[in-house]
Structures are given as structure tokens and as C-alpha cells.
Amino acid sequence: MLIAQISDSHFLVPPGRLAGRFETAAAFERLMGSLANLAVRPDLILFSGxxxxxxxxxxxxxxxxxxxxxxxxxxxxxxxxxxxxPMWSELGDMLGRTEDGFLCVSDDRFPMAVIGLDTLVEGEPHGELCRSRLAWLEAQLEKARGMPALLFMHHPPLQTGLEAMDRIGLRSGAAELERFIRAHGGVQAILCGHMHRAIQGQLGGVPVRVAPSVSHQIAFDIRDGEPYRFSDEPPQFMMHLWQPGSGFVSHVVPVNG
Incomplete structure (x- = not known):
């Protein structure tokens, strides 16, 4: 199974420019061209927030x-x-929604269960997995007992060393998430965004892959007290190849053009 992961487009309707600098709508169109021209067509596109x-x-x-x-x-x-x-009104065919209104999604069309978690706290930059969302996740993993599963979400459930970004990371739910992953035993990977850099880690022995932005990156700087800064690194996305028994192999791919 081949999965394209895209993240952090920060789309602004033209002529808007992010930070007066980044033409994110034009970057999105270049991304669409890159995905359309891939030599091998992905089976699924995941958009991690x-x-x-x-x-x-x-x-x-x-x-x-x-x-x-x-x-x-x-x-x-x-x-x-x-x-x-507004996201539900325009993209409802790409989303799921829980009884409590969270945009979590579960899909069983593929050789493994694909489960997306809504970590949004509206009006705040940080994320969380509250009791309601964790209960929903636990139920989805129970349904997928005995089969491989893939999780994706926006805020990574780990500390990356980028202090300014970690302060607005996932503030609650990571410990419960790790417990659910260990109990299920078949989670193949957790795919995330938010950090505007390609980062690898693990939670509960499961690979965590953080995708770069398809528009603009944040500079690598792990000094204490440093604010985050944009960098001139190119827009990028990730391609994940999953094979039963082999797990995930992940590639970072630049956006063409």
C-alpha cells in the first residue's frame, strides 16, 4: 500500500501571502501537480492538518x-x-465526525485500518486528546483488533527538541494513546504534521513520522529559549510504502516546480 502524506498547506486565497512572504495557494497548486505526476499512483492521500x-x-x-x-x-x-x-461543510467526503462533533475518521477500505484523530483545540495553537476522543479511539482500535492499523493526527505525541513548537504540541492524551497502542499490538505507524519539518520518533515502540510542510518549513534550532523561525527549505511531502510483515518505509519528496 502506497500512502501520500501531505501537511500544513496553510492555504490562503490569493492574493493573500502568509507572513507577507509565502504564496501558499500557489504552493498548493504545485503540490497538486507533483501528486498528479507521480510515477506510481498512491492508494490513499492523508492530510494531517x-x-x-x-x-x-x-x-x-x-x-x-x-x-x-x-x-x-x-x-x-x-x-x-x-x-x-467550515472544514466539514466543504470537505465532508474526506472527513469523519464523532457523536461529539470531533472530526475523527475511521476507514476500513484498505488492507489496514486507517484512523485519523482530531487534536484541535479551537482558538488555541496546542492540541489535546480529551476523554471523548480517547474513548472513540479505544473503540476503533477494538474494532480493528487482530489487524494492522495506521493512526494519523496533526500534533505529534512526542517532544521533538524544537522548544517553541513543542510548547504548542500535544498537551494531553499521549500517555493514554501509548497505552492503547501497546494493547492493540498491531499499530504500524503514527503520521503527524504541525512541526514543518521531517522528524522521526516513536511512541510505544511504534514509529512516529512527522511530515514537513507542503508550503514552508521551520528552521532546525534546538537551543533553549529560541523562537521558531521560517526557513528557505523547499516544500515537501512524504510517501509511505507499507507491506505486510515489513512495516513502513517512508520517503521525503520535494514538491516539483
């Missing part, structure tokens, strides 16, 4: 138009720059 910058319906409508042209199944979860209601 921060789709829009201002979270307007116009942003999500444009994103949906681009993604649907690819004619590849897409699953998405919100990031801290997203809002649930």
Missing part, C-alpha cells in the same frame, strides 16, 4: 477542488489553524 490558514469556507472549497481532481481517496484531520464547521 492545517489545511487552511484562516479556516474560511473559500479556502476549504479551493482545497477540495484540487484534491478531487487527483481521483485518489483522501482522508483528512484538522490542525490548529483549522475550524471544524
Amino acid at each position: 492545517d489545511l487552511g490558514e484562516l479556516a474560511t469556507r473559500e479556502e476549504y472549497f479551493a482545497i477540495g477542488q484540487g484534491l478531487r481532481r487527483l481521483e485518489v481517496p483522501v482522508l483528512a484531520v484538522p490542525g490548529n489553524h483549522d475550524l471544524r464547521e
Whole structure:
């Protein structure tokens, strides 16, 4: 199974520029071209949050138009720059929704269960997995007992060393998540975004892959007290190859153009 993971597009309707500098709509169009021209077509696209910058319906409508042209199944979860209601109104076919209104998604069309977690705290940059979302996840993993599973979410459930970003990381739920992963025994990987860098770690013995941004990156700087800064590294996405018995092999791919 081949999975394209895209993250952190921060789409702004033209002529908007992020930080007065990044033309994120143009970057998104280049991304769509790169995905359309891949030599091997992915079986699934996962969007791990921060789709829009201002979270307007116009942003999500444009994103949906681009993604649907690819004619590849897409699953998405919100990031801290997203809002649930406009995202649901324009991208509902790519999302799931719990009884409590969280945009968590579970899909059983593939050789492994694909489960997306909504870590959004609306109005705040940090993320959390509250009791309701954790209960939903526990139920989905129980349904997937005995089969491989893949989790994806926006905020990584680990500390990366990028202090300014870690302060707005996942503030609650990581310990429970690790416990559920160990109990299930078949989780293959956790795919995340938020950090605007390619980062690898692990939780409960399971690989954590953090995707870079498809628009703009954050500089590598693990000194104490340093604020985050944008870097001039190119837009990138990830391609994950999963094979039964072999696990995940992950590649970082630059956006062409």
C-alpha cells in the first residue's frame, strides 16, 4: 500500500501571502501537480492538518477542488489553524465526525485500518486528546483488533527538541494513546504534521513520522529559549510504502516546480 502524506498547506486565497512572504495557494497548486505526476499512483492521500490558514469556507472549497481532481481517496484531520464547521461543510467526503462533533475518521477500505484523530483545540495553537476522543479511539482500535492499523493526527505525541513548537504540541492524551497502542499490538505507524519539518520518533515502540510542510518549513534550532523561525527549505511531502510483515518505509519528496 502506497500512502501520500501531505501537511500544513496553510492555504490562503490569493492574493493573500502568509507572513507577507509565502504564496501558499500557489504552493498548493504545485503540490497538486507533483501528486498528479507521480510515477506510481498512491492508494490513499492523508492530510494531517492545517489545511487552511484562516479556516474560511473559500479556502476549504479551493482545497477540495484540487484534491478531487487527483481521483485518489483522501482522508483528512484538522490542525490548529483549522475550524471544524467550515472544514466539514466543504470537505465532508474526506472527513469523519464523532457523536461529539470531533472530526475523527475511521476507514476500513484498505488492507489496514486507517484512523485519523482530531487534536484541535479551537482558538488555541496546542492540541489535546480529551476523554471523548480517547474513548472513540479505544473503540476503533477494538474494532480493528487482530489487524494492522495506521493512526494519523496533526500534533505529534512526542517532544521533538524544537522548544517553541513543542510548547504548542500535544498537551494531553499521549500517555493514554501509548497505552492503547501497546494493547492493540498491531499499530504500524503514527503520521503527524504541525512541526514543518521531517522528524522521526516513536511512541510505544511504534514509529512516529512527522511530515514537513507542503508550503514552508521551520528552521532546525534546538537551543533553549529560541523562537521558531521560517526557513528557505523547499516544500515537501512524504510517501509511505507499507507491506505486510515489513512495516513502513517512508520517503521525503520535494514538491516539483
